[in-house]
Structure formats: C-alpha cells, structure tokens
Amino acid sequence: MEKMISEKLQPSTVRVLKAVRESEIGTFLDAGTGNTSDDILLHKQQQTSPVAIGDEVKVFLYRDPKGRLTASMRVPKMREGQVARVRVINTSRDGAFVDVGAERGIFMPFAGMRGRVKEGDLVWVLLYSDKSGRLAVTMEVEDALRRASRSAEGVERGTKVTGSLYNYGDNGAFLFTKERYIAFLHFDEMTYRPKVGEEIEVRVTFVREDGRINVSMRQQKELAMDTDAETILAMLTERGGKMPYSDDTSADVIKAKFQLSKSAFKRALGRLMKSGKIEQKDGWTHLKEQ
Secondary structure (H helix, E strand, C coil), X not given: CHXXXXXXXXXXXXXXXXXXXXXXXXXXXXXXXXXXXXXEEEEHHHCCCCCCCCCEXXXXXXXXXXXXXXXXXXXXXXXXXXXXEEEEEEECCCEEEEECCCCCCEEEEHHHCCCCXXXXXXXXXXXXXXXXCCEEEECCCHXXXXXXXXXXXXXXXXXXXXXXXXXXXXXXXXXXXXXXXXXXXXHHHCCCCCCCCCEEEEEEEEECCXXXXXXXXXXXXXXXXXXXXXXXHHHHHHCCCEECCCCCCCHHHHHHHHCCCHXXXXXXXXXXXXXXXXXXXXXXXXXXXX
C-alpha cells in the first residue's frame, strides 16, 4: 500500500484532504486509496485550528522520524512562484533546507545555490515544484525579482538604501533593496566582498534609464579620501615607512593590496603628497619624517 500512497501523495507537498476519523492523538485524513490503514495522521500538535470530521483541510505533508507520511496545518507562507528572503536551517552534501514557515524545511538542491550557504544564512529563494511534484526552492531569482521590482525614478544621488545581495555577475553584485529597487554594485565600489544573501547599506551613485540604480559601499569622495589616506598611511607604517606602490602601480595590484580603485588610490596619494606626508621615488612611496 505504501507504493499506492507514494504515487498519489508525496512528502513536501501541500494538499487539501478530508478529515475522516479521530483518535486520542489527532485526526486522520483520507489518503484516497480506499484503505483506512493508509489514512494520514494530522496530530493535535500540528493543528492550528480545530478540525471536525468531514472538514477539508489544507495541509503540508512530510515524513515523520519513522518514515510515515504525516500532515501538518503549518503550510508554507510562500506560494509557488513567489520569492522571499528566508533562513537556511541546515546543509548537506546534496543541498540545504530553508525555513518557509512550514512544519519542515524545504529542500534547496545544490544546483540551485548561488555560492556556498551555511546554517543561519538569509538568502533570496524562489518556491517551485520539482518534476515529482515536491516543493523545492532555488536561489535563481533574477526574473522573479525583476517582475517584483519598481523603478527608482526620482531617487537622488547620495541617497542611502539598504539591500540584500542576490547574485554576482562578471563586474559586480546585484542587490534587491527594501524599496524594491534593483541595484548594481561594481567590484570597485566594494569596501569588502559581501556574501550572497547579506544585507548591506549602500549609497546611490547613479539612476539608470531603465529605473535601476548603481550603488557604492564607499563614502563620498571627500570623506572617502580621508579614509583611503589613512589606509595608505597604515600600510606605510607597517612596512617601516616605504612601500613599492605608487601612481604607476597597476589597478589590479592596488585592488588586491588596498581594496581601492586606482582612481581612489591616486586621489588619496595626492592628498597625502599635498599635505607633505609622503613622497614618491622610482615607483616607491615613502613616508616623510615629520
């Protein structure tokens, strides 16, 4: 009979089933096999409201610790095709499980992950049914977020917004903000490499014609120059007052060593030279004695 159940009713699915009998521990739901021994238990602890015989109940199906198909009225808070930012419950070699408000976590296959996730991470996911009809989630949410987004028309440069990162591209990362804007964060505008799912505050640097925004984790230039100059001075002090980096150093090396774009690095060097704190000789930068 277990085979008959598995062909019609699967774990990790939501179904509407009829309550047919009661017991001391809960209510049994009709599995549709014609055999009462196949009825599915809806335990009292998994009932969110009273259930009477004859009621049709929307339930989430899952396997209990003994492998039996069991029901709960705690169904996913998301609908299929919806996206939400949810918490990772645990991970395995094959994927991870995330909390969507159901009795049990929903599986995210490894193929649906963006980068590595770990227990406790908050990530954007899309709820869908796999080939067997079971609910699953994926972090491939670009199309769904695009449909859910709104235009940032009228947003001023310099405005601070908070968003969570949902994907990396060739040149940077994409965020979905609390205002439902889609934001692009170039690698040069990062002060560190945030992970997928992380929520960060950024500054709007440009509003595009398509209604999306470019953003930066860096401060505005005047404030950023002070911070960048301190970074360079710290490097010089650590290296005994000299370093093999100057205006002529490649952008890739500057990015790797200082986490700065070459233009930001040169601006900070210029400020330090103008104030008489450093000098450059033969491709090296030296700290002047004060």
